[in-house]
Amino acid sequence: xxxxxxxxxxxxxxxxxxxxxxxxxxxxxxxxxxxxxxxxxxxxxxxxxxxxxxxxxxxxxxxxxxxxxxxxxxxxxxxxxxxxxxxxxxxxxxxxxxxxxxxxxxxxxxxxxxxxxxxxxxxxxxxxxxxxxxxxxxxxxxxxxxxxxxxxxxxxxxxxxxxxxxxxxxxxxxxxxxxxxxxxxxxxxxxxxxxxxxxxxxxxxxxxxxxxxxxxxxxxxxxxxxxxxxxxxxxxxxxxxxxxxxxxxxxxxxxxxxxxxxxxxxxxxxxxxxxxxxxxxxxxxxxxxxxxxxxxxxxxxxxxxxxxxxxxxxxxxxxxxxxxxxxxxxxxxxxxxxxxxxxxxxxxxxxxxxxxxxxxxxxxxxxxxxxxxxxxxxxxxxxxxxxxxxxxxxxxxxxxxxxxxxxxxxxxxxxxxxxxxxxxxxxxxxxxxxxxxxxxxxxxxxxxxxxxxxxxxxxxxxxxxxxxxxxxxxxxxxxxxxxxxxxxxxxxxxxxxxxxxxxxxxxxxxxxx
Numbered sequence: 100x101x102x103x104x105x106x107x108x109x110x111x112x113x114x115x116x117x118x119x120x121x122x123x124x125x126x127x128x129x130x131x132x133x134x135x136x137x138x139x140x141x142x143x144x145x146x147x148x149x150x151x152x153x154x155x156x157x158x159x160x161x162x163x164x165x166x167x168x169x170x171x172x173x174x175x176x177x178x179x180x181x182x183x184x185x186x187x188x189x190x191x192x193x194x195x196x197x198x199x200x201x202x203x204x205x206x207x208x209x210x211x212x213x214x215x216x217x218x219x220x221x222x223x224x225x226x227x228x229x230x231x232x233x234x235x236x237x238x239x240x241x242x243x244x245x246x247x248x249x250x251x252x253x254x255x256x257x258x259x260x261x262x263x264x265x266x267x268x269x270x271x272x273x274x275x276x277x278x279x280x281x282x283x284x285x286x287x288x289x290x291x292x293x294x295x296x297x298x299x300x301x302x303x304x305x306x307x308x309x310x311x312x313x314x315x316x317x318x319x320x321x322x323x324x325x326x327x328x329x330x331x332x333x334x335x336x337x338x339x340x341x342x343x344x345x346x347x348x349x350x351x352x353x354x355x356x357x358x359x360x361x362x363x364x365x366x367x368x369x370x371x372x373x374x375x376x377x378x379x380x381x382x383x384x385x386x387x388x389x390x391x392x393x394x395x396x397x398x399x400x401x402x403x404x405x406x407x408x409x410x411x412x413x414x415x416x417x418x419x420x421x422x423x424x425x426x427x428x429x430x431x432x433x434x435x436x437x438x439x440x441x442x443x444x445x446x447x448x449x450x451x452x453x454x455x456x457x458x459x460x461x462x463x464x465x466x467x468x469x470x471x472x473x474x475x476x477x478x479x480x481x482x483x484x485x486x487x488x489x490x491x492x493x494x495x496x497x498x499x500x501x502x503x504x505x506x507x508x509x510x511x512x513x514x515x516x517x518x519x520x521x522x523x524x525x526x527x528x529x530x531x532x533x534x535x536x537x538x539x540x541x542x543x544x545x546x547x548x549x550x551x552x553x554x555x556x557x558x559x560x561x562x563x564x565x566x567x568x569x570x571x572x573x574x575x576x577x578x579x580x581x582x583x584x585x586x587x588x589x590x591x592x593x594x595x596x597x598x599x600x601x602x603x604x605x606x607x608x609x610x611x612x
Contacts (some may be wrong), residue, residue, distance in 0.1 A: 100573065102483060106210050108483075111133065111140060135234050140190070146260050148257045162188070166197065169191075169194050170194055170195075170197035171198075171484070173195055174195060174198040174199045174200040176198075177202065178195075178198075178201065178256065180204060181195035181198055196224050196225070197225065197229050198229070198411065199229050199230055199231040199232065199365075199469060200230075200232040200233075201218075201232070201233050201234070201237070202233075202235075203217070203218065203235050204236045204238060204517060205236065205238050205239035205524070211245050211248050211249070212245075215248045215249060215252045218252050219255065220233070222256065222257075224254055226506075230256070230260070230261060231260065231261060231262045231263070232261070232262060232263040232264075233256055233263070233265070234263070234265040234266075234267075235253070235267070236268075237249060237269065237280060237490055238268055239268060239269060241331070241558065244282070246268075246278050246279070246280045246505050246601065249280050250280070250282070250283075251609055253266065253280075253282055253283075254283055256519075257335075258284070258285055258287045259287070261287065261290055262289050263291060263292040264289045264290060264292070264293055264294075265294040265295070266280065266282060266294075266295075266296065266298055267294070267295075267297075268280055268297040268298070270297075271333050275337075279297050279298055279299040279319075280298045281298070281299045282295065282298040282300060283300075283301040284300065284301065284307055284331075284383065285307075286308070286454075287308070288308075288310065288311070289313050290312050291312060292312075292314040292315075293309075293314070294314075294315075295316065295318065295320050296316075296318040296319060296320070297319045297321075297346075298317070298321070299321040299348075300320060300327065300331070301323070302323045302324070304327045304331050304334070304581060305330045307331065309334050309335040309338075311337065312337065312338055313337055313338060313339045314338075314339065314340045315338060315341050315342070316342045317341075317343045317344065318342070318343075318344040318367075318548070319345075319346045319347075320343075322346070322350070322351050323350070324350065324351070325351050325352055325354070325355070328351055328354060329357070329530040332356055332358055333357060333358070335358070335360075337360050338358050338360055338361055339358065339360060339361060339362045339537050340361075340363045341361055341364050341365070342364075342365040343364075343365070344367040344369075344393075345368055345369045347369045349354075352378055352379070353379045353380075354380045354381070355381045356381065357380045357381075357384070358382060358383060358384060359384075359386065361384040361386060361387055362386055362387060362388050362407075363387075363578045364382065364384065364387060365388040365390075365391040366390075366391070366392055367392075367607055368393070368394050368395035368396055368397060368416065369395060369500060373602050378398065378400065379398060379399060379400035379401070379402075379592040380398050380400070380401045380402070380405065381400075382402070382403045382406070383403075383404045383405050384406060385406065385407065386403060387405050387406040387410065388406075388407045388410060388411060389410075389413070390406075390411070390418050391412070391413040391414075391415075392413070392415065393415050393416060394415075394417065396416040396417065396418050396428075398428070398430070401431060401432045401435055401542070402435055403435040403436070404422045406438075408442060409442040410438060411439070411440070411442070412436055412441070412442050412443070413442075413443040413444075414442070414443070415443075415444075415445040415447075416445075416448050417447060417448075417451075418448070418451045429451075430462055433452075433462040433464075437462075437463075437465070437466065438466050438519065438576065439466060439467055440466050440467060440469065441467070441469040442464065442467050442470050442471070443470075443471040443472075444470075444471070444472050444473070445473050446472075446473040446474050446475055449472060449473070450474075450475065450482065450597060453482060453485050453499060461485060463491070464489055464490050465488045465492060467492065467493060468492060468493070469494065469495045469496075469497075470486075470490055470493055470497070471499075472496075472497070472498055472499070473498075473501060474498065475497070476537065476539065478568060479500055480541065483545070491526075493526060493531045494527060494528045495528065496529070496531070497530075497531045497532075497533060498530070498532050498533065498534075498545070499532075499534050500534045500537070500541060500542060508523070509536055510570055524553060525554060526555060527553045527556055528555055528557050528558065529557060529558035529559070529560075530546075530549045530553075530556065530558070530559050530560070531558075532545065532546065533561065533562065534562065535562040535563055535593045536562065542561060543561075543572070543576070546559060546576065547579065550580060550585065551579075556583070557587060558588075558589075559580065559584045559585055559587070559588050559589070559591075560589045561576075561590050562590070562592075563591070563593060576588070
């Protein structure tokens with residue numbers, strides 16, 4: 100009843116149309132799908148498998164519903180499953196053509212032209228009344244895709260009532276010969292979610308209006324200019340989630356993110372060898388609660404003029420700097436993050452940040468009370484005190500130790516007594532080591548250090564995999580936790596999983612959103 104109430108009179112009206120698609124004779128799949136509908140009360144007098152006939156005598160409850168409501172229900176199925184229902188009876192023959200959701204993958208079609216023709220006929224049949232969600236994946240690995248075919252096809256999608264719109268280009272590997280799919284954004288009155296991957300946007304975005312847009316993903320989207328990127332963001336007055344992966348092909352020099360409603364922003368940089376601009380970033384978002392920086396960082400200027408009071412940042416970047424003199428770029432970034440309370444930082448970002456600490460003191464984060472850090476097993480004992488000194492008011496610390504397979508990385512297993520001084524962090528209340536204890540037992544050295552030197556420590560959590568830890572060692576840790584006044588000491592077993600590096604965690608950088 101709720102779904103039917105959202106439909107207007109025009110959508111409730113039924114109409115006839117010729118078949119758009121010849122359903123292949125996948126009898127087994129059809130019967131399996133029909134059996135599922137039978138359980139829901141759908142009856143049919145002519146479901147065939149060869150010469151066999153299936154006759155259902157149960158009461159037909161679903162087929163008695165209005166056509167618009169049935170089409171709305173079919174919209175929750177894949178397009179293949181929706182087409183299969185056309186063989187149930189003449190009542191269901193054309194219902195799938197009215198579904199409000201179209202999700203296609205070009206690899207399912209013999210060619211790009213067949214895929215484009217199907218979309219054109221589907222849109223022509225529906226008119227401008229029904230479609231609410233459109234998702235197209237263009238697979239460039241099955242056959243060499245002609246992106247010029249999709250530009251007029253995508254232009255025929257009526258964006259005025261579309262609520263979710265997504266175009267993705269799939270490559271096994273993005274090469275220099277790949278061409279972004281052209282896309283023109285027009286009037287989008289009802290659009291709530293926009294996700295684009297490797298498309299080239301039109302130049303005229305100043306007049307664009309996205310009054311309902313809350314989620315926007317722009318992954319390797321080619322922006323025609325700085326003004327176009329700023330106009331796209333500013334045209335979304337209720338935008339809450341924004342993810343941008345800078346394209347190697349765009350010409351942007353300055354990225355300005357100005358939004359009064361934005362709460363989450365993820366920025367992924369391009370490789371330096373492809374960078375033409377991207378020299379500055381400005382963020383003015385008074386409600387921003389979460390900022391994530393990914394992959395490559397090469398901005399000459401990074402300024403945050405306004406964020407929310409409770410602000411969380413996640414840093415997982417390679418600082419693409421060639422000389423120590425360029426360290427001012429790193430300090431410029433973290434100067435703008437001085438008010439962060441909750442920070443997550445990856446091991447490669449962390450180790451680069453503190454690689455020049457002998458020449459210049461590391462940045463201070465006086466407001467950070469929660470820190471989630473990933474470090475290398477080989478360098479953790481040397482790096483840890485430097486990191487903790489940067490967060491003098493830290494209360495909650497989560498640590499992940501990963502394997503560094505660099506043969507030049509030295510071991511710090513014998514440097515504990517000289518590198519880790521007492522009472523480094525007097526405010527620390529809880530420590531959790533997420534990676535399981537390894538054979539070299541660096542995690543145990545850190546656990547003993549925290550218990551011995553953190554006067555305010557209340558909680559300590561370790562993880563064990565298989566029988567890594569001997570019972571006598573565990574008993575000693577329990578006694579130590581009581582001796583130093585810990586109110587909570589947890590040892591959590593970890594279920595073993597297949598891993599080519601069984602002795603610890605392996606860090607793997609994410610590539611997609």
